[in-house]
Amino acid sequence: xxxxxxxxxVFWSIVIVSLLAGLIYWQTPIVLRLGVFIGGSWNVPSASTxxxxxxxxxxxxxxxxxxxxxxxxxxSLNDYSSWMSDKILEGSCPDVFLLIEGDLDxxxxxxxxxxxxxxxxxxxxxxxxxxxxNTLSLASDRGHQIALPMECNPDMMLVNxxxxxxxxxxxxxxxxxxxxxxxxxxxxxxxxxxxxxxxQFGIYGYSWEHAFDAFNVEILDSEGAFQLHQDPFKQxxxxxxxxxxxHHGVEPTKEDLDSGKVAFAPMSxxxxxxxxxxxxxxxxxxxxxxxxxxxxxxxxxxxxxxxSFLYMGISSRTFFSDLSxxxxxxxxxxxxxxxxxxxxxxxxxxxxxxxxxxxxxLYYEQIGISSxxxxxxxxxxxxxxxxxxxxxxxxxxxxxxELIENEDDIDLSLIELEKELNNE
Numbered sequence: 465x466x467x468x469x470x471x472x473x474v475f476w477s478i479v480i481v482s483l484l485a486g487l488i489y490w491q492t493p494i495v496l497r498l499g500v501f502i503g504g505s506w507n508v509p510s511a512s513t514x515x516x517x518x519x520x521x522x523x524x525x526x527x528x529x530x531x532x533x534x535x536x537x538x539x540s541l542n543d544y545s546s547w548m549s550d551k552i553l554e555g556s557c558p559d560v561f562l563l564i565e566g567d568l569d570x571x572x573x574x575x576x577x578x579x580x581x582x583x584x585x586x587x588x589x590x591x592x593x594x595x596x597x598n599t600l601s602l603a604s605d606r607g608h609q610i611a612l613p614m615e616c617n618p619d620m621m622l623v624n625x626x627x628x629x630x631x632x633x634x635x636x637x638x639x640x641x642x643x644x645x646x647x648x649x650x651x652x653x654x655x656x657x658x659x660x661x662x663x664q665f666g667i668y669g670y671s672w673e674h675a676f677d678a679f680n681v682e683i684l685d686s687e688g689a690f691q692l693h694q695d696p697f698k699q700x701x702x703x704x705x706x707x708x709x710x711h712h713g714v715e716p717t718k719e720d721l722d723s724g725k726v727a728f729a730p731m732s733x734x735x736x737x738x739x740x741x742x743x744x745x746x747x748x749x750x751x752x753x754x755x756x757x758x759x760x761x762x763x764x765x766x767x768x769x770x771x772s773f774l775y776m777g778i779s780s781r782t783f784f785s786d787l788s789x790x791x792x793x794x795x796x797x798x799x800x801x802x803x804x805x806x807x808x809x810x811x812x813x814x815x816x817x818x819x820x821x822x823x824x825x826l827y828y829e830q831i832g833i834s835s836x837x838x839x840x841x842x843x844x845x846x847x848x849x850x851x852x853x854x855x856x857x858x859x860x861x862x863x864x865x866e867l868i869e870n871e872d873d874i875d876l877s878l879i880e881l882e883k884e885l886n887n888e
Contacts, residue, residue, distance in 0.1 A: 499561025563775035611777035615811030618771035724752035769844035
C-alpha cells in the first residue's frame with residue numbers, strides 16, 4: 465500500500481512537471497533570425513532601412529502570435545557578406561536573410577539556400593504571374609527556386625537635356641538605340657572655345673559591360689566556358705572604339721559631367737532617386753536640366769537590362785520552414801510592402817507594373833520618371849548572372865580595355881584571349 469502511494473506521488477509529480485514544462489515551452493515565443501544590412505542596398509545614402517524593416521516585422525509578428533523576429537543591427541552592406549560567412553561557418557545562419565547578387569553562386573555551391581519549390585507548390589496564394597518575366601529565374605538553381613527577388617536597381621542613361629536643347633538636338637524617346645546614341649555623341653563632341661582641345665563630350669562612364677548588354681553578349685556558354693570569338697562580342701568592342709574616337713584622345717571627367725559638359729552618362733535607378741532634385745533628396749547636377757532614358761540597345765527590342773538584384777532566401781537548416789516562408793513572403797510577395805520598398809527605398813519592385821499600381825505610377829511621375837520607362841526596363845531580359853573567378857575576371861577586364869585602346873586585330877586577339885581564359 466505504501467509502495468502504491470509512493471508510485472502515485474512519483475507519477476503525479478512527473479505529470480505536473482511535464483505540464484509545467486509544456487506550459488513554459490508553449491509560452492516561450494518562437495524566434496526567427498533575420499539577416500539584413502543597413503544604409504541602402506546600392507552604395508548610395510539611405511536612412512529608411514530600419515523603419516522599413518521594423519514595419520514589416522511588426523505586421524508579421526501581429527499576424528503570427530507567439531513568433532518574434534530578431535536581427536543584428538548595425539551591419540553595413542560592405543560588411544554583410546563577411547558577416548553572413550561567419551554565421552554560416554558558426555552554424556548559426558539566419559532563418560531568412562537578404563542575399564546580395566554576388567553571393568548567389570557561392571551559396572548555391574555551399575547548399576546554404578533552401579529549395580523553395582515545395583513551399584511554393586503548396587501555397588495557393590503565391591502568384592508567379594505578379595513578377596516581371598525573368599526576375600524569378602535569376603534566383604533559381606537547376607530549375608529549382610532558391611530565393612525570391614525583393615528589389616532591383618537597373619541601369620539607366622542620364623541625358624543632359626539642357627546640352628541637347630542648346631545644340632538643337634531633339635530628346636530621344638524611350639525606344640532609342642545605340643545608333644541614336646552614337647549620332648548624338650558625334651554631334652555634341654566638339655571644341656567650343658577653339659583652343660584645339662575638346663571641352664564638350666558625348667558620353668562619360670560607358671563601360672564594356674554596358675556595350676555587352678546592348679549587343680546581347682553572353683561571355684560564357686552553357687558549359688561555363690568562355691565564348692569570346694563571336695559577332696556580338698566583336699561588334700561591342702568596335703562600337704566602344706568608335707565612341708572613344710569621338711573624343712580625340714581627351715577623356716571626359718566626372719567634373720565635366722557635373723558641370724554640364726557631357727550629354728550622356730549611365731546611372732543606376734538608386735542614383736537617380738538619390739540625386740534628382742526632388743525636394744527631400746540630395747540635389748546634384750543642379751546647374752543643368754536632365755532626365756533618364758532606358759539604356760540603348762542594338763535595336764529597340766533587344767539588349768539585356770543591366771543592373772543589380774537584391775534577393776531574399778531561407779536557410780536550408782532552418783527549423784521553421786513554414787514560418788520562414790511566411791516571413792520571406794512578407795518582404796517579397798506582399799503588395800503593400802513591395803510598394804513601401806519603392807516609396808521608401810532606392811530600388812524597383814520586381815512586380816509587374818499594372819493598373820492596380822496607380823499610386824506607384826504617380827510616385828514615379830512625382831520624382832520625374834515615367835512608369836512606361838520602368839515597365840520597359842523591367843520587361844527586358846536581365847543581364848545573365850554568371851560566375852567568373854576573380855583572376856579570370858581581372859584578365860578579361862584588362863584585355864578588353866587594351867583592345868579598345870589599341871589597334872590590334874580584334875579577331876586574333878579574341879581567339880587568343882578565349883584560349884587563355886579556357887586554359888587551352
